[in-house]
Amino acid sequence: MKIALVGIGKIALDQHVPALAASPDWELAATVSRNGAVDGVEAWRDLDAMLEARSDIRVVSLCLPPVPRFDYAMKALQAGRYVMLEKPPGATLSECALLERAAHDLQLGIFATWHSREAAMVAPAKAWLADKTITSGRITWREDVRKWHPGQDWVFEPGGMGVFDPGINALSILTEILPRPVHLRAATLEFPENRQTPIAAHLHLSNGIEADFDWRQEGPQTWSIELETDHGTLALHDGGARLVIDGAVSAAPDATLSGEYPRLYARMAELVRAGQSDMDLSPMVLVADAFTLGRRVTAAPFHF
Ligand code: NAP
Numbered sequence: 570m571k572i573a574l575v576g577i578g579k580i581a582l583d584q585h586v587p588a589l590a591a592s593p594d595w596e597l598a599a600t601v602s603r604n605g606a607v608d609g610v611e612a613w614r615d616l617d618a619m620l621e622a623r624s625d626i627r628v629v630s631l632c633l634p635p636v637p638r639f640d641y642a643m644k645a646l647q648a649g650r651y652v653m654l655e656k657p658p659g660a661t662l663s664e665c666a667l668l669e670r671a672a673h674d675l676q677l678g679i680f681a682t683w684h685s686r687e688a689a690m691v692a693p694a695k696a697w698l699a700d701k702t703i704t705s706g707r708i709t710w711r712e713d714v715r716k717w718h719p720g721q722d723w724v725f726e727p728g729g730m731g732v733f734d735p736g737i738n739a740l741s742i743l744t745e746i747l748p749r750p751v752h753l754r755a756a757t758l759e760f761p762e763n764r765q766t767p768i769a770a771h772l773h774l775s776n777g778i779e780a781d782f783d784w785r786q787e788g789p790q791t792w793s794i795e796l797e798t799d800h801g802t803l804a805l806h807d808g809g810a811r812l813v814i815d816g817a818v819s820a821a822p823d824a825t826l827s828g829e830y831p832r833l834y835a836r837m838a839e840l841v842r843a844g845q846s847d848m849d850l851s852p853m854v855l856v857a858d859a860f861t862l863g864r865r866v867t868a869a870p871f872h873f
Contacts, residue, residue, distance in 0.1 A: 570841060571598035571626045573619060575641055576633035577605025579721075580655060584684075585632055588830035594838035598626050616641055620648040627651060628841060634721075636728040639664040642679070646671045652679045653837050657737050657853050660728035669848045678846045680837050683741035687832040688809025690819060695746040697814055701798035703747065705777035709793045710739040711786035714768070720873050724766065731758075731766025733856045736782035740852040742794060742809055743778070751775045753855055756863035761871035768871055772859055 572595050574581055581600075586607055589597045599611045601619050606612040613619040619626075629645040630653040631638050639659050645652050646668065658681035659665040665681065672679040685691070712735055714724065723729045730737070744750070751774045758767040772780040778796070792808035804813040811820045840847055 577602035581632040685738035687829040690812035706796040708780035714784040725764040753858040756859040758863040759868040763870040
């Protein structure tokens with residue numbers, strides 16, 4: 570199937586282009602980007618023009634930041650295309666609900682992707698937890714914003730979500746593996762005094778789960794979820810590439826996250842063939858609740 574990639578920036582080039590090139594399902598037929606392009610692929614600057622000219626392209630994958638994404642997604646749906654959304658699926662829950670409704674009404678499909686759910690050890694973790702009760706837990710998601718979002722001021726603008734841009738990845742895993750949903754009880758959000766979104770956050774979730782998100786970690790990065798249950802302990806490390814159950818380690822063969830985007834595109838192919846949507850917003854609900862309930866603390870100014 571032919572697909573167009575929109576927003577040729579960091580994640581499009583790091584992950585989407587290689588995943589599409591290696592996929593038996595997809596042909597990257599066009600890009601839409603004001604400044605970016607992919608060697609050897611037809612490049613457009615304007616989405617409307619591409620949609621008008623390329624009726625053979627059935628699917629549009631949006632790699633833009635969340636705030637501009639809604640208008641692009643709605644235009645693509647209204648032009649009769651299936652849509653794949655980078656995470657988080659939008660800037661607000663209500664716009665995501667509108668997109669889901671539009672896809673349904675137009676008899677199309679939309680996919681809110683959560684790449685971290687595709688990490689190799691997430692499915693085995695979910696299977697092990699299925700018959701357990703969570704008694705407490707700790708999420709530690711600490712990374713270096715300068716490494717993953719070099720110079721991207723949008724992450725600190727309204728709708729950019731700040732540290733919840735990576736934190737929502739942890740929440741996407743948590744909401745996938747838990748046998749029963751959790752809810753937010755309290756939160757503290759640290760806003761740099763010169764920015765509009767938090768650089769760190771601490772969440773208290775039900776079932777005694779604490780989450781610590783911080784974007785100021787230099788050196789080794791930490792992406793871990795540790796859960797105590799009524800029948801033993803489970804830890805997912807390295808973003809879901811390594812699983813430890815009661816001290817015994819299992820890891821994906823190469824212990825990297827390289828399978829995430831290929832699996833997302835395989836799932837998108839299934840959805841298009843079946844004419845279905847997959848729009849689970851539960852990670853974003855927890856983030857919205859943190860902004861609703863969170864206590865604000867001012868932190869030192871942040872500059873890239
Ligand atoms: P990015 O490089 O800053 O942006 C991607 C592209 O979107 C830009 O190159 C730009 O292309 C286009 N764009 C930016 N602002 C726009 C606007 N206002 N209107 C239209 N187009 C605009 O961001 P990214 O790091 O790739 O992140 C994009 C999405 O992927 C985010 O939702 C992020 O959470 C997710 N993601 C990022 C990472 C990561 O490591 N960075 C990992 C996983 C997921 P043009 O200027 O050429 O139009």
